Amino acid sequence: MSNPNDKELIQKGLIVTRHGMSYLDVKYNLLFFYLQYLAIYLLYKLEGKNLDGHPLIERLCKIKLLLEKMRPLD
Numbered sequence: 001m002s003n004p005n006d007k008e009l010i011q012k013g014l015i016v017t018r019h020g021m022s023y024l025d026v027k028y029n030l031l032f033f034y035l036q037y038l039a040i041y042l043l044y045k046l047e048g049k050n051l052d053g054h055p056l057i058e059r060l061c062k063i064k065l066l067l068e069k070m071r072p073l074d
Helices: 006-012 023-046 055-073
Strands: none
Touching: 023 055
16 A cells, blocks of 8 residues: 555655656656557557567556556555
């Protein structure tokens, strides 16, 4: 569970990763990459390509899982 003060710390930009990225930077980057991969997925599907076992699917799933894990902090 997240600490009740986590939301305040996030809003103030005080929660920072080991490499200097804030929580919001990480979240925005994940959302950006998720949308990029989703657009590529849709392009491939429109072209009729088979994506069984394609690494793109694995990346979409990993990013979605990370976003779901971050949801309690929101």
